[in-house]
Amino acid sequence: MAGSVPMTSGSSMNPRTRSMKETSWVKWALIGLAALVLLWLIVLPLIVVITEALKQGWDVFLAAIVDPDAMSALRLTLLVAVITVPLNTIFGVAAAWAITKFRFRGKQFLITLIDLPFAVSPVIGGMIYVLVYGEHGWLGGWLDSHNIQIIFALPGIILATLFITFPFVARELIPLMEDQGQQEEEAAVTLGAKGWTVFWKITLPNIKWGLLYGVILCNARAMGEFGAVSVVSGHIRGETNTLPLHVEILYNEYQFSASFAVASLLLVLALVTLVLKGWFARKNAH
Amino acid sequence: MKTIATKRGVLPGFGLTMGYSVLYLSLVVLIPLSALLLNSTGLTWGKFWDIATDARVLASFKVSFLTAAAAGLIDAVLGLLLAWVLVRYDFPGKSIFDAMIDLPFALPTAVAGVSLTAIYSDKGWIGSLLEPLGIQVAYTPIGITLALMFIGIPFVVRTVQPVLEELESEVEEAAATLGSGRVRTFLVVVLPQLYPALLTGFALAFSRGIGEYGSVVFISGNMPMKTEIAPLLIMSKLEQFDYAGATAVALLLLMISFLLMLIINTLQHRLRKTAR
Numbered sequence: 001m002a003g004s005v006p007m008t009s010g011s012s013m014n015p016r017t018r019s020m021k022e023t024s025w026v027k028w029a030l031i032g033l034a035a036l037v038l039l040w041l042i043v044l045p046l047i048v049v050i051t052e053a054l055k056q057g058w059d060v061f062l063a064a065i066v067d068p069d070a071m072s073a074l075r076l077t078l079l080v081a082v083i084t085v086p087l088n089t090i091f092g093v094a095a096a097w098a099i100t101k102f103r104f105r106g107k108q109f110l111i112t113l114i115d116l117p118f119a120v121s122p123v124i125g126g127m128i129y130v131l132v133y134g135e136h137g138w139l140g141g142w143l144d145s146h147n148i149q150i151i152f153a154l155p156g157i158i159l160a161t162l163f164i165t166f167p168f169v170a171r172e173l174i175p176l177m178e179d180q181g182q183q184e185e186e187a188a189v190t191l192g193a194k195g196w197t198v199f200w201k202i203t204l205p206n207i208k209w210g211l212l213y214g215v216i217l218c219n220a221r222a223m224g225e226f227g228a229v230s231v232v233s234g235h236i237r238g239e240t241n242t243l244p245l246h247v248e249i250l251y252n253e254y255q256f257s258a259s260f261a262v263a264s265l266l267l268v269l270a271l272v273t274l275v276l277k278g279w280f281a282r283k284n285a286h
Numbered sequence: 287m288k289t290i291a292t293k294r295g296v297l298p299g300f301g302l303t304m305g306y307s308v309l310y311l312s313l314v315v316l317i318p319l320s321a322l323l324l325n326s327t328g329l330t331w332g333k334f335w336d337i338a339t340d341a342r343v344l345a346s347f348k349v350s351f352l353t354a355a356a357a358g359l360i361d362a363v364l365g366l367l368l369a370w371v372l373v374r375y376d377f378p379g380k381s382i383f384d385a386m387i388d389l390p391f392a393l394p395t396a397v398a399g400v401s402l403t404a405i406y407s408d409k410g411w412i413g414s415l416l417e418p419l420g421i422q423v424a425y426t427p428i429g430i431t432l433a434l435m436f437i438g439i440p441f442v443v444r445t446v447q448p449v450l451e452e453l454e455s456e457v458e459e460a461a462a463t464l465g466s467g468r469v470r471t472f473l474v475v476v477l478p479q480l481y482p483a484l485l486t487g488f489a490l491a492f493s494r495g496i497g498e499y500g501s502v503v504f505i506s507g508n509m510p511m512k513t514e515i516a517p518l519l520i521m522s523k524l525e526q527f528d529y530a531g532a533t534a535v536a537l538l539l540l541m542i543s544f545l546l547m548l549i550i551n552t553l554q555h556r557l558r559k560t561a562r
Contacts, residue, residue, distance in 0.1 A: 022468055026468075030367065031371050033367060037367065038383060042439070043386065044411070045393075045436065046401075048404050049397060052401070091310045094310075095307040095311075097303040098299075098300060101297045103295070114311065116315055116319070119493060119544070119547065121498075121517045127322075131318075131322065131533070134529075137321070159314070159318075163315060182295070226395050227498075231521065248396055271392075274388055
């Protein structure tokens with residue numbers, strides 16, 4: 001479903017007969033064309049973030065980043081990731097264990113339900129929590145009378161982020177654990193090992209690189225989510241503003257350099273994610 | 287020792303992991319999503335129909351679906367080129383090339399949105415070149431399509447790439463031995479085997495494009511009837527506390543995208559069958 005990133009192991013070149021190869025100039029023309037597409041479509045937006053961020057010099061750049069509102073947005077973004085990523089990781093491991101180690105009816109249906117958040121627009125992903133916890137929502141009256149605020153506050157941001165990043169870890173682990181089978185675990189249990197011991201000593205070492213791969217993608221989306229969080233945040237500066245929302249606020253105030261300076265922090269997050277992701281995928285392939 | 291050979295197998299933990307998974311899935315996904323269907327907003331069928339046939343709503347759906355389809359189609363062509371080059375050729379910088387394909391997955395959509403707007407606005411690197419030619423990209427459907435192309439391209443490359451790697455070379459070799467030219471071999475032998483993967487890649491990019499918000503909202507200009515996408519219309523209805531209206535548009539968007547995915551899945555099933 002949308003949002004899934006299959007882990008690609010290093011591609012091996014098939015030996016091909018001579019008659020199947022394109023002539024050299026066709027080959028290099030295609031490579032050149034592909035490089036142009038990549039530069040235009042993907043690399044250019046990356047470069048422009050940096051050039052726009054530094055357009056008015058380092059002082060403006062640094063001022064935008066150490067600005068108290070930006071710092072508080074950074075703290076909120078990190079806090080949301082620190083809470084949501086472990087929760088979805090625990091779910092992902094549990095769901096993958098149930099789905100890959102046992103046979104039961106409706107397994108395919110359960111996998112479809114887990115994938116559901118990828119098929120739903122992020123705006124709808126945020127909106128459903130407004131319908132449940134908002135002022136006029138199902139639980140709105142009760143929450144209000146108990147002075148609990150969920151929408152336009154931290155809990156709402158966490159819930160919307162949980163929804164958006166829900167499938168990442170499970171999706172990565174299910175095919176991986178399916179491939180690995182369960183002979184090792186079964187052998188250990190037959191020899192008398194306890195369930196948790198089997199998980200920590202056998203399963204976890206086997207899946208750790210795939211698990212980290214899912215976690216890093218989950219984290220990137222948790223820190224970068226915009227649409228869903230935008231619906232539930234309320235955009236209160238210094239309080240419920242995450243980094244991506246801060247980019248939007250500055251941009252709408254025509255503080256372009258500052259907006260791109262904050263955006264460049266998120267660009268660093270994306271690049272670190274790509275590097276780690278490649279590393280985990282290579283480790284997993286071995 | 288307990289009897290361990292149960293019906294499900296010897297491994298423990300089914301009750302715990304299954305129970306927890308279903309509980310967590312219900313709390314985070316199913317119950318909140320059901321708020322849309324069980325409609326807590328007092329939406330009636332009559333009202334739903336009024337909203338669904340409202341000119342502004344229809345216009346936003348037209349913009350969303352046309353731009354997402356155009357972006358998906360262009361991505362299918364460009365993605366095939368990128369996947370082909372990555373699988374079939376060796377060249378310097380290939381691993382960086384390969385890694386960069388995933389940037390749209392890792393980059394927050396709002397960052398892509400502001401960056402693309404800066405590139406294609408009339409003062410931007412590309413926008414300023416196109417302006418004298420009378421071509422406006424930012425704040426038009428072309429801009430929306432470009433943003434959705436950025437978001438969708440990895441889906442196509444990452445679905446086509448593994449299929450292209452697994453492709454059996456015998457048929458290709460046979461065609462070549464029988465004197466078929468390279469272009470003809472590609473069109474007649476290789477391409478048909480890639481149709482299911484291309485269709486999947488298109489479908490993933492398309493469905494992501496229909497729901498996309500962050501990368502589009504900056505470059506679209508958000509003019510009602512012209513460049514307003516459906517997710518943005520939901521957003522503006524929410525901001526006006528028109529929850530019934532927002533629910534109606536959201537339900538419509540969900541129903542149409544599920545229907546389309548169903549059609550595409552069926553098509554794909556057929557394609558796979560005929561490919562064999």
